[in-house]
Each structure stands twice: as structure tokens, then as C-alpha cells.
Amino acid sequence: MSVTVHALARALEEWAPLPYQESYDNAGLQCGDPTMLVQGVLIALDCTPAVIDEAVRRGCNVVVVHHPVIFQPLKRLTGATEVERTIMRALRYEVAVYAAHTNLDNVRHGVSRHLAEKLGLSQLRVLDPKPGLLGKLITYVPPAHAEAVLQALYAAGAGQVGDYHDCSFRLAGTGTFTPGPGTSPAIGRPNQPETVAEQRVEVLLPLHRQAAALRALRQAHPYEEVAYELIKLENQHQEVGSGMIGELAEALPVAEFLARLRQRLGVPVVKHTAFAGPIRKVAVCGGAGSFLTRKAVAAGADAYVTGDIKYHEFFAPEGRLLLCDVGHYESEQYTGELFQALLTEKFSRTFAVLLAETPTNPVRYDF
Template sequence: MAVRGKDLIRVMEEWAPVSLAVENDRIGLQVGDPEAHVDGVLLALDVTEEVVDEAIRMGANWIVAHHAVIFRPLKDLRTDKPAGRLYAKLLKHDLHVFIAHTNLDSARDGVNDVLCEKLGLEQTRVMIPTRTRQLQKLVVFIPETHHDQVLRAVCEAGAGWIGNYSHCTFNLEGTGTFLPEAGTNPFIGKQGELEQVREMRLETVITREIRDQVITAMMEAHPYEEPAYDLYPLDLPGEVDGLGRVGMLPRKMKLKELALKLKEAYRIPGLRMVGDGEREVSRVAVLGGSGGRYYPEAKALGADVYITGDLDHHTALDALADGLTLLDPGHHVEHLVLDRIGQKLKEDARLREVPVQVTRVDTNPFHYM
């Protein structure tokens, strides 16, 4: 079955929902048609003309990028200028561009989790909360013959997560009754006859944000014409989403040792360090991209060192005066999430036949001499 752009978008937004993006962020489909077929996908941090040329060469007609290709308001579309030439090439070659930015920064297993994982940080938590997920309980009644099928379907759609445990459900045997009226086509029983069926009551936890996709998966897996199910709101705190992460190093180390570890982990030729290289650090705050303005939040959460990009002179002075050391590996380290995006897309059954490739173009405008 042909894969369309809306299928690719659905997979990305189930992982990194639009609701996680900061206000006015430029995300989503920026160029193209959601109904267009997906022949191949190229993953990139930035959409440059070199990246577009690479997509054309490899036969990919979709680009999934982290940074918006349309960021500032357009004043013109002159093709004798770099921006106009880029947009013209995208349109001429029927290339479609989808952006996941701050929603991917905040998403579980997104940019900041990947950056923490590369450093081996433990006990990580959100640094700047932007949303608390609203919990609900899903209860569905299933004939015994299809219980396992429905359980797996709803859990694979995102239900049943409690902390780091997945597929959390409770199941109880019972008897269901129903009487198929005129116009029905029952999976079990006959019209006009009261039926009693051995059924399983399946209970699991979902968040309101994934409710629709879980219900869709349940309905597709359930054999009944009209599955019986209930949704209950839960007065319990859900998982917190947000920007940045704070975590612990496996052991204390000197700042300069962490700087060298970061260079190797993030595959960068150099970085900027603010503070005494001999100082021991253990609690680390990480925010991919440009996060200098958030150093007070890192300090308030007890971080010894804050890792972020695009630090300016005065922010570095202020943070140092406040007792916080800093490491600036640059903005471009966000490219480390591209392999994770590729993994997510390749693992999804809806996209399994679509070629997915990470760009080989280095879009980092800075070089160390």
C-alpha cells in the first residue's frame, strides 16, 4: 500500500506532538502536500541547497528536518537570491519538507534525551516543564479469543506506560451479554437472540494526548462491530514534558574531563568552557540548541554545569558569577538526533518499506582552526 505524506506526519507527531512545541514555533509541513506519496525520506538538521541536491540525487521526495526552512517572514521569492533559489528548487522537484523542532526537543527520546544518553547521564528529569500529561483510564471488553490481539494493539499505540514500564494492564474474566437488533452483523451470535460471551475486561492507562490513536488501534483490532469501552479521567499527576534535561554523571569528574568526554560523545572538534577546569561536577543540565537564557533554571535545579549552545559573552559572565560552569558544544550537536529519527521511522510498520537516510551534508556553518 502506498505511503502518503500524512502517514509520515502522523508517525512523527505521535512521537513529537504539536502540543509540545513552544508558542509560535515554525513546525509541521512547511512545503508540499500531505497527500503526496512518500518515495524516500532524507533526514537533516537544516534544509540547505546542498541537502536538497542530495535528496534529489537519492530519489527522496520528503525531507524531515529539525530547523525550519521557512523561519523569517518572506519579503520576496526572487530566484536570484539564495532563499528564493532554494524554495524554487524544492517546488520544481516536488520535494516536501516537514519540520519537528521544539516539539522534538521536548519529546521523550527526542533531542535532549539523546544528548543525555550520549553522555551517560542517569536519573534525568525535565529542566523546564511546559506540559503535564493528563491521565485517563481505558477499559475495554474483549472476547477471550481476541484479548491478546487487542492488548498488543493498544499498548503498541502508546497505552500502558507507567514510568519506564510499558504494556501495563489489568485483566479480569467475566461474562458479557448483548442482543443484536435488526440491521446488525454480529461477530458472535444471531439477530434477535440474547447472547452470553466469555469476555476479558482490560484496563490500562493512557494520556489524553494519545487517546485518539489508542482508540483507533483498539477499534481496528477488536472483532466486534460496536466494541464496549469506557474512558475515565484520573486525578493523578501525569508525566511532565518540557525543554532540557537535568541528570547525574555516573561519577564525579573534573570539568575539563567532562569537556573531553563531551567532545568525544558529540563528535565535535572543540567546544567552549566557562569556569575552572579543575572543579568537580556531578549534576549536569543539558539543553540542545540555543539555551543561554535558561541558565537560571539550570542553577535552580542544582546543576554544577550547564551544557548548551550559542552562549554569549554577558550570559557566560552572569552564569559564572552565579556559581555555574558552562560548556558550549555549539548549536549543531542537535544533529545527533537524526539517527534516532531514522530508527523511529524504520521501526514503524506504516513506513517499513520507505527508504530513510540521514544526510551526509555537514550544515554546521562553524569550523575550528
């Protein structure tokens, strides 16, 4: 089976929807022909000229990364910067580059969850769920057709509440209408008032699935004219947001918890604040996560693990938790495993999905 770059991108975006990226981000296809057939995929945290060279050497014409190559708008391609050289190299060798960044950070099964699982945390939940991503879709259906309409809406992405699916609310009522001249009503006749039994059907809906859900509704509904309401909700989406929080199987002294970080993440050093301990509830955020420190404190975390913490930001916990900086790269280093697992499952035996061997961490440690 042949797979295009476009089909590959669609699979990644079903998993980490682009509407979930932050406003400053630039996730998605960075360069390349969407109609090109995928011969192989190389996965890396960052894309550099050396990563493009490795992709070519190993027979891969797609590179999938976490960090976008093009983050700020490019005004020219002259090879003056590493970003320009990377894109020019990709274009020269016809290598497509795709990035899933904060959209992958913000899904429950994304970067922070993987980090939390590496540290042995359980009972995981999103640390800072995002509001304004959900809507409520309401429609009115004859009872005999309610189940078919609901199944169509579920298939389009509606009716998911946390780990529960096929969720809806139904209320019996009475609908009235008069078909106009030239109509072909499913019930009744033109110019004759009708009173029919109907069910009011309600489902939750991720707003980025709105168009698909409305198409499904119109196709499955028996009426010529479909009445519906779509209401944007301010509810937090418990499956989408920044960071994760969970618990260790047993509380650890601070020294043992820090040793766990070094061992499980393979980091030579951990920068951290003073804290008496013990450590049981732990919050994490892959990448630069100092903006969540107060959220971690408010959630009752004993420790917060992230990267890129500035000097003055270490004062923020005020002794209420152990704030740990393990490094930006180090907190996201296992992201490639997420990409590889998804693409291998989705496109098994279609093309190779390889982890890059080229080191891309720009930080070095000397002792």
C-alpha cells in the same frame, strides 16, 4: 511496499507528536504533496538550496530536517531570501520537506537524550517536565468486559506511566440505569430499572490521544451509551519536556570534563564559566538552552551543556555549576542519527535513508 509522504509524516509524529512542539514552532510537513510516494529520504539538520540539490542528485524526494525551513510566515515566493529559494527549489524538483523540531526536543528519546548519551551519561531523566499534557479517563464497565475495554484503551495510547505500560486502576461498584423507549440495552429491557455490578476503570492518557482513546472506548464498550469522564491533569509529564539530566560513571575534574566535550562532540572550543568541580551530575539541552540554566542549578547539576549562551547569561549560575556553550549546531549535530535509526527500522528495505553530506553549519572557527 509503497509509502506516501503522509505515511512517513505519521510515523515521525507517532515518535515526536506535533502537540509537543512549542507554541512558537512550525514543525511538520513544510512543503510537498502528502500523497507522493517516497523514493528516498535525505536527512539534515537544516534545509538549504544545496541540501535540496543533494537530495535530487542522490535520488531522494523527501528531506527530513530538525530545523523548520518555514519558521516565520512567508508573504511571497520571489527568491529574495534563502528560505524562499529553498522552498522554490523544493517545489521545482518535487521534493517534500518535513521538520521535527521542538517536538523532537521535548520527547524523552529525543535530541537532548542523544546528546547526553554521546557524553556518556546514565540514569537519565527529563530536566524540565511539562505540565498540562495528561488527562485521566474514567469509565464504568461490566466486570466481564473490563479487560477488553482496557486493552483497547492501551492500544490507543492510554495507560502509560514512565517505563510502565498497561497501567490502570479498578474499583468495584454498582451502576443503576433505566433504558428509555426505543433503546437496545446490552443489559436489561426498555423502561425497566436496572442495577448491575460494574467496575470503575481509570487510565492516564496523553491529551493528544484523546480522540483515538474515546473511539476505542466506544468500540470496545458493550453499552449503547458509554458513560465516561475525562479530566485534564496539571501533573508534569515525566516523559516530555526540555533538557535531560544524568550522571557520569565517575566524577571528573573540570579540565577532563571539558576535554571530554571537545573529544566526543568534535568541537574546537568550549565557552564556559569558572567552576571548581568535580563534575558528576550533568544537565544538557540541544540547541539554545540558556532558559534552563536555573533548572539545572536547582536540579543539583555540576555542569550544564548547551548552545547559544549570551554574554550576560554566563553570570546566571553564580559559580554554582560549570556552564558550557558548545555551539548550537554542535549540540544538535547527531540528530540525524535519530531520524535515520527510526526511519530505517520503520521502513526497512522500502527506500534509502541517507545522511546529508552538505555542510549546513554557518559558524566557522579560526585559530
